[in-house]
Amino acid sequence: MSDEKEFDVVFLGATGFTGQLLVEYVYNRYGLTSDLKWAIAGRNQNKLESVARNVAGDDADSIPLIVTDSNSESSVTDLAQRTRVVCTTVGPYAMYGNELVKACAINGTHYCDLTGEVQWMRRMIDLYETTAQSTGAKIVHTCGFDSIPSDLGVHFAQAEMQKNHGTYAREVKCRIGETKGGMSGGTVASMMNMMEEMKTDPSLRGLLADPYSLNPVNTPPGTDKQDQMGASYDHDFRQWTAPFVMAAINTRVVRRSNALMNFIYGADFKYTESMAVGDGPAGYLKAMAIAGASVLMGLVSAFDPTRALAKPMLPAPGEGPSRETIEAGFFNIELFAKGVNKDGNAASVKVKVTGDKDPGYGATCKMLAESAICLAQDELETEGGVWTPSTAMGDVLIKRLQENAGMTFECLAVVPALDN
Ligand SMILES: NC(=O)c1ccc[n+]([C@@H]2O[C@H](COP(=O)([O-])OP(=O)(O)OC[C@H]3O[C@@H](n4cnc5c(N)ncnc54)[C@H](OP(=O)(O)O)[C@@H]3O)[C@@H](O)[C@H]2O)c1
CATH class of the missing domain: 3.30.360 (Dihydrodipicolinate Reductase; domain 2)
Structure with a gap:
């Protein structure tokens, strides 16, 4: 299921330790020919190419790559406008995550991450919850082993x-x-x-x-x-x-x-x-x-x-x-x-x-990937806002996690x- 956006999900931070595991899971589980339109993003083109080659071998050229600096407002705004969901493993989130949450909230783009940084989540709730409620963006932190x-x-x-x-x-x-x-x-x-x-x-x-x-x-x-x-x-x-x-x-x-x-x-x-x-x-x-x-x-x-x-x-x-x-x-x-x-x-x-x-890592990357795809493709009752995994996705995500x-x-x- 897709609207007019170029991608269903972009996986940002694909060159990091958890990001590479995440991309591997998505490629192996969903491939490139399924209904899911996905891309990988990071700040370094060469590293992105290397991740695509490691994960997909001869298929590497079919994985779209997007160079994104998470500290640049214009770069993350462009990213948020091209996809229904941004799924990010760029951390520490308190250092690199502010602009991205803001761009997703403003552009009505759903968002999920792996942060466990309570002080930063508090800041994001205070700064962007109202905006996300008005644009319909579902912002969901803590989509890994925590929590x-x-x-x-x-x-x-x-x-x-x-x-x-x-x-x-x-x-x-x-x-x-x-x-x-x-x-x-x-x-x-x-x-x-x-x-x-x-x-x-x-x-x-x-x-x-x-x-x-x-x-x-x-x-x-x-x-x-x-x-x-x-x-x-x-x-x-x-x-x-x-x-x-x-x-x-x-x-x-x-x-x-x-x-x-x-x-x-x-x-x-x-x-x-x-x-x-x-x-x-x-x-x-x-x-x-x-x-x-x-x-x-x-x-x-x-x-x-x-x-x-x-x-x-x-x-x-x-x-x-x-x-x-x-x-x-x-x-x-x-x-x-x-x-x-x-x-x-x-x-x-x-x-x-x-x-x-x-x-x-092994379990977390599956939980995060399924959360992102759930936000992109499943019928969810929740409106925009800063949600928790259970309040945003509840039974629908439980079903996905058990099946996949x-x-x-x-x-x-x-x-x-x-x-x-
Ligand atoms: N909740 C959980 O269960 C759980 C589990 C695992 C990880 N985590 C969290 O996930 C985060 C990532 O962990 P990790 O071990 O995968 O970290 P990592 O290997 O250090 O990866 C960090 C990623 O962020 C990228 N990055 C850094 N600055 C950037 C910028 N300005 N623009 C774009 N990309 C940038 C790095 O790109 P380069 O490759 O170019 O340096 C790299 O891809 C951490 O915050 C960690 O606490 C949580």
Whole structure:
């Protein structure tokens, strides 16, 4: 399905570590002869040609290449005018993303990315949400491992609550189970940039600590507190839990989803996220070790000298996990949703979300590509605005991810069970 635009989707950042994986997925899954009209973009023509050759071999000349500088207003405006969707892996987004979001919002072009930079998302919402609402542009951040499994996991769990108990859960606990993967230089650069920003603007500390930092302005905060810092026993999962590094992003996105749907799950809806690491003394020790490592990581990244010491040990921009690591990776997440049914009795569901390949790269590039194609081609009920993955694409994206991207969404248990 296409309107008058030259392309359905342009993949910007195609020469980066995640961008190349993304282009590979799109070429292998959709090819060049399907109904999807797509192009790749980046700031360097030679690098783009090399990516096209690596990915498509003899077909390389059939992949349209667009040279775009994401810091140039005219360059990103031209890009936004040529395509229905811009899908970008150019990060750190706080350094390179402003002009692009602005151009997409002004030109009614849908947009999706992989940012986990909460402070930058807040800025984009404040600056461009009204414009996007008026032009019809759907702007959707966090379309990778953060925050699709969490945000769509809650969406799926709540749908199961409705289906089985006729009510929404007032609390969802998300526990990250066995997961295997690596980290890229772009992700490191984004984390480092956030630390730099905090140095120049200390008020960001308050924003990042606010559990409701992405909610629409003038909406009342709920009852959730800070993210988990230490080891804690979860009686519902019967496991020890430890802090999860991406909870600081995912929890804000899930809470924004609830707020964007006029608090459909309740103004006092509670959502928490942590790692489930097993029971007994071994589980306790593991939870303590992860909690200790998280504190250490926070300290190392908080100070200039320790940050400088750590930098050479971390991947540089353009680098990331090996092919073997990407192929061998996977993730498992369980969500426990608790509420009260119409008879006033406790009612719950437990659901599971899984994915194959390294979550941050192999799985993420599939999630992002499917989000972009969903925005370009699927019938969606949402109007223009700055949305979360679940509020923009919900069930339609879940279907795509299950059919194409190696993800599963499954209901494990309904309590009390329904009599059929
Ligand atoms: N949410 C998630 O689950 C998740 C997972 C993976 C990555 N990410 C995020 O995705 C982003 C990319 O990560 P990565 O490891 O792929 O980074 P990377 O390898 O450093 O790639 C960055 C890309 O941005 C391009 N770029 C930089 N400045 C540009 C400009 N002015 N104009 C146009 N293009 C420009 C680079 O082009 P050149 O090749 O010409 O340098 C490169 O293609 C990071 O922000 C990272 O945090 C998120």
